[in-house]
Amino acid sequence: MPRKFTIAEIASALEALEGWQAGEDQIHRECTFAGHIEAVGFVVRVAMAAEVMDHHPDLRMVYNRVEIRLSSHDAGGVTGRDIALAKRINELL
Numbered sequence: 001m002p003r004k005f006t007i008a009e010i011a012s013a014l015e016a017l018e019g020w021q022a023g024e025d026q027i028h029r030e031c032t033f034a035g036h037i038e039a040v041g042f043v044v045r046v047a048m049a050a051e052v053m054d055h056h057p058d059l060r061m062v063y064n065r066v067e068i069r070l071s072s073h074d075a076g077g078v079t080g081r082d083i084a085l086a087k088r089i090n091e092l093l
Contacts, residue, residue, distance in 0.1 A: 001074050001075055002072050002074070002075050002079035002080060002081050003075065003079060003080075004072070004075040004076055004077040004078065004079060005077065005078045005079060005080070005083075007022075010022050010027065010078050013083045014027065016087075017083070017086050017087060017090060018090060019031070019090065020086050020090075022078075023069070025071055025076060025077040025078065026069050026070060026071040026077070026078060026082075027069075027070050027071075027078055027082055027083075027086060028067065028068060028069045028070070029067075029068050029086070029089070030065060030066070030067050030068075031065070031066045031068070031093065032064060032065050032066075033064045033065075033066070034064065035064050036063050036064055038064065039061055039063070039064045039065065039066050040061070042066060042092065042093070043059055043061055043066055045092045046059065046066075046068070046089055046092060047059075049085070049088050049089070049092060050085060053081070053084065053085055053088065055072075055081045055082070055084075055085050057069060057070050057085065057089075058070075058071075068089060070082040070085055070086055
């Protein structure tokens with residue numbers, strides 16, 4: 001099982017991850033796109049990257065806006081897996 005990060009470790013990791021914020025036992029980001037199809041395409045790319053990493057985000061999409069929440073449920077909070085997936089998601093933008 002991955003190790004849950006401390007608040008300080010999360011804050012340090014987020015310094016290098018543009019757009020991400022810390023929440024209670026999670027990190028999250030909201031992305032806005034020009035239209036619905038662009039948002040759907042992004043969600044598909046995130047889903048494919050997450051499948052390869054075997055770590056799946058909570059996604060919510062409303063028209064052109066995508067909300068992403070990452071947490072390692074088995075560890076009860078944020079782990080290195082979440083930070084790695086957040087970094088990969090940023091690369092997809």
